[in-house]
Amino acid sequence: xxxxxxxxxxxxxxxxxxxxxxxxxxxxxxxxxxxxxxxxxxxxxxxxxxxxxxxxxxxxxxxxxxxxxxxxxxxxxxxxxxxxxxxxxxxxxxxxxxxxxxxxxxxxxxxxxxxxxxxxxxxxxxxxxxxxxxxxxxxxxxxxxxxxxxxxxxxxxxxxxxxxxxxxxxxxxxxxxxxxxxxxxxxxxxxxxxxxxxxxxxxxxxxxxxxxxxxxxxxxxxxxxxxxxxxxxxxxxxxxxxxxxxxxxxxxxxxxxxxxxxxxxxxxxxxxxxxxxxxxxxxxxxxxxx
Amino acid sequence: xxxxxxxxxxxxxxxxxxxxxxxxxxxxxxxxxxxxxxxxxxxxxxxxxxxxxxxxxxxxxxxxxxxxxxxxxxxxxxxxxxxxxxxxxxxxxxxxxxxxxxxxxxxxxxxxxxxxxxxxxxxxxxxxxxxxxxxxxxxxxxxxxxxxxxxxxxxxxxxxxxxxxxxxxxxxxxxxxxxxxxxxxxxxxxxxxxxxxxxxxxxxxxxxxxxxxxxxxxxxxxxxxxxxxxxxxxxxxxxxxxx
Amino acid sequence: xxxxxxxxxxxxxxxxxxxxxxxxxxxxxxxxxxxxxxxxxxxxxxxxxxxxxxxxxxxxxxxxxxxxxxxxxxxxxxxxxxxxxxxxxxxxxxxxxxxxxxxxxxxxxxxxxxxxxxxxxxxxxxxxxxxxxxxxxxxxxxxxxxxxxxxxxxxxxxxxxxxxxxxxxxxxxxxxxxxxxxxxxxxxxxxxxxxxxxxxxxxxxxxxxxxxxxxxxxxxxxxxxxxxxxxxxxxxxxxxxxxxxxxxxxxxxxxxxxxxxxxxxxxxxxxxxxxxxxxxxxxxxxxxxxxxxxxxxxxxxxxxxxxxxxxx
Numbered sequence: 001x002x003x004x005x006x007x008x009x010x011x012x013x014x015x016x017x018x019x020x021x022x023x024x025x026x027x028x029x030x031x032x033x034x035x036x037x038x039x040x041x042x043x044x045x046x047x048x049x050x051x052x053x054x055x056x057x058x059x060x061x062x063x064x065x066x067x068x069x070x071x072x073x074x075x076x077x078x079x080x081x082x083x084x085x086x087x088x089x090x091x092x093x094x095x096x097x098x099x100x101x102x103x104x105x106x107x108x109x110x111x112x113x114x115x116x117x118x119x120x121x122x123x124x125x126x127x128x129x130x131x132x133x134x135x136x137x138x139x140x141x142x143x144x145x146x147x148x149x150x151x152x153x154x155x156x157x158x159x160x161x162x163x164x165x166x167x168x169x170x171x172x173x174x175x176x177x178x179x180x181x182x183x184x185x186x187x188x189x190x191x192x193x194x195x196x197x198x199x200x201x202x203x204x205x206x207x208x209x210x211x212x213x214x215x216x217x218x219x220x221x222x223x224x225x226x227x228x229x230x231x232x233x234x235x236x237x238x239x240x241x242x243x244x245x246x247x248x249x250x251x252x253x254x255x256x257x258x259x260x261x262x263x264x265x266x267x268x269x270x271x272x273x274x275x276x277x278x279x280x281x282x283x284x285x286x287x288x289x290x
Numbered sequence: 291x292x293x294x295x296x297x298x299x300x301x302x303x304x305x306x307x308x309x310x311x312x313x314x315x316x317x318x319x320x321x322x323x324x325x326x327x328x329x330x331x332x333x334x335x336x337x338x339x340x341x342x343x344x345x346x347x348x349x350x351x352x353x354x355x356x357x358x359x360x361x362x363x364x365x366x367x368x369x370x371x372x373x374x375x376x377x378x379x380x381x382x383x384x385x386x387x388x389x390x391x392x393x394x395x396x397x398x399x400x401x402x403x404x405x406x407x408x409x410x411x412x413x414x415x416x417x418x419x420x421x422x423x424x425x426x427x428x429x430x431x432x433x434x435x436x437x438x439x440x441x442x443x444x445x446x447x448x449x450x451x452x453x454x455x456x457x458x459x460x461x462x463x464x465x466x467x468x469x470x471x472x473x474x475x476x477x478x479x480x481x482x483x484x485x486x487x488x489x490x491x492x493x494x495x496x497x498x499x500x501x502x503x504x505x506x507x508x509x510x511x512x513x514x515x516x517x518x519x520x521x522x523x524x525x526x527x528x529x530x531x532x533x
Numbered sequence: 534x535x536x537x538x539x540x541x542x543x544x545x546x547x548x549x550x551x552x553x554x555x556x557x558x559x560x561x562x563x564x565x566x567x568x569x570x571x572x573x574x575x576x577x578x579x580x581x582x583x584x585x586x587x588x589x590x591x592x593x594x595x596x597x598x599x600x601x602x603x604x605x606x607x608x609x610x611x612x613x614x615x616x617x618x619x620x621x622x623x624x625x626x627x628x629x630x631x632x633x634x635x636x637x638x639x640x641x642x643x644x645x646x647x648x649x650x651x652x653x654x655x656x657x658x659x660x661x662x663x664x665x666x667x668x669x670x671x672x673x674x675x676x677x678x679x680x681x682x683x684x685x686x687x688x689x690x691x692x693x694x695x696x697x698x699x700x701x702x703x704x705x706x707x708x709x710x711x712x713x714x715x716x717x718x719x720x721x722x723x724x725x726x727x728x729x730x731x732x733x734x735x736x737x738x739x740x741x742x743x744x745x746x747x748x749x750x751x752x753x754x755x756x757x758x759x760x761x762x763x764x765x766x767x768x769x770x771x772x773x774x775x776x777x778x779x780x781x782x783x784x785x786x787x788x789x790x791x792x793x794x795x796x797x798x799x800x801x802x803x804x805x806x807x808x809x810x811x812x813x814x815x816x817x818x819x820x821x822x823x824x825x826x827x828x829x830x831x832x833x834x835x836x837x838x839x840x841x842x843x844x845x
Contacts (some may be wrong), residue, residue, distance in 0.1 A: 101590065104768070104815070107812070112809030112811075232643070267654060277639060363721070369724045392708065393723050397725045403705055
């Protein structure tokens, strides 16, 4: 009995970690606090749904189409909509407030478009929902597959950031944009790249989530919230922190849903958030900022 | 010898692996002007930040007239009677000079408000030589005037201990002379001052005693003349003679 | 009081008296429009009361508004009306203290994020309670309050918000908030308990929002969590305040009136694309007029002034 929620908690946690990694890139590197983040996820879910039901493209193949497309769209959003804000912002706080406002507007536009196309109904589709037995517990194959992909994508990202030149540039910008400029890193291009990469990650998350969760056009806000909580809990810019915090959130939600009440999962999410804010505002693995 | 106003012992603060302040001890007696010297990055400003509560210490004690400050938040320390200026001058940009000073009067240990505060603010502006600029927005002030204003705001709190963080830095020779005069006039009033400073002329002419820090530690203390002649201090500033 | 101030006070009193006469001349549609404008005036001004000086963006307006509405739905038939309003006020105050104390001592982003999800959390908790405890999702609001009375109560609330805002601006709290808005480190070092100042003001602002929700509740005969906690309300309040200008207490009014009319029009013409339209309007405001209409006017006045000065 116990292994079943544990397994589904781990799969959910893995997905949350993946989603939060994208946000930590957008916020930690590009300094954009993106409130329309969850809308990108839901849009990717809808794209996967459409590809699967209308043109019968397998969601895993769909990843190959949707992820690059999401990267491109997010890159364009950064160049067209966010660059003017970066230019006019006097300091980091001003950019944060401006980006919160702008992406809050984007949220309503994106949500409105999806509502206009798909309405407010919940959607899901049947892909690999074959029960699989592991350690005596049953999990659907699609969940396991999603977790597998989340691990591969997360690991690739981690290695990319720590082992490559471009990854080092991204980390440098995250730590100190001014000094990064001094060592000839094109900060704005790097920020745009990080923002696009974040968009690609969340789109991947959206496709994977669509394989086993029901979703609707107004679910984005909830995913944004969860991603933000994971990012803060793990410490902004900390990928490993994302993984652990994502797991904590996924497991808590699943256990609350299984043993207490499915209607209280969001409340549980919030309680975790409040506890983190009160006890360790710098994140579980963050270092106190001077 | 009178009891110390400020006494610090074992003060320590780490930033990650770096120990910015390492077991520092110092004392300031009432009415003294004490200098805190040392090369860049030696931890002087961090010490001021720890005293004023801008940063929390990792160990050691800070006492003002025997009252422990190290656990208090910055606003409580301010109300205990510690006022400061900042290394990079910080005036309140959306306000006039007078309002800046009233900000110092209204919330301090001897809070003043209304007509009384308005009068006191005027007197303080006269004191630092900004009387004619009372209703000017701070963003229109020159650098030296911003520094004067910051000092007026700190004095408005009637502090028992005034912390000056490189208040004289970046001034031209005329301004520097005026600045030194201004601080000297504070001594005449009986103010107690702990100042971080690089300007040697100012240190020689103003400070009763000095502490010198290097790499987070205290390396010398004494009169300005003695510490500036101390071989270890010279080494800290200039490196080894044969290097 | 100087003669100029006396004139201003008399003019404002006259304006309030005129506004109080609106129900006697307006038809049903006009009155409902007037109620809408008055409601958003209260909400946007209450929002500005806190967010203007502190520059913290609160996205939780509807959380408090909805709590007010629900208080009426639950207690409206049981208790006397003033008592219901008082309870709504107390609940809003307590909740905002809780939110403020857990988020306002940290950097602004935490506050934004927290308020961003707060309405959603409250909505889910209310839904959970209704489904599991009362076993019905919606409630009927049967309170003996006429449409005219709702309008007058909102007008009174608007006057109360403006007077409190004016008093706060003149108080030490008002100065403390301006110092915090300029430089929080300086604020702490001149002895301001910055967290307390922000929390108190946030609680004030949120209590007004809660009261507005309570007063508005009888407008609907039926409410459910999706109606009471509709996130579009928070969004509209934010955009109205920003359009008007948040650095003056009266700024939001300049955003409320045009946008309330625009939204009315959009809702009638494009009911299915409303959220897209509002989103685009919002983006236009953020990009084109970041300091709001009042900021634009003051900017124009200043450059005119400088022009004259240069000529003279």
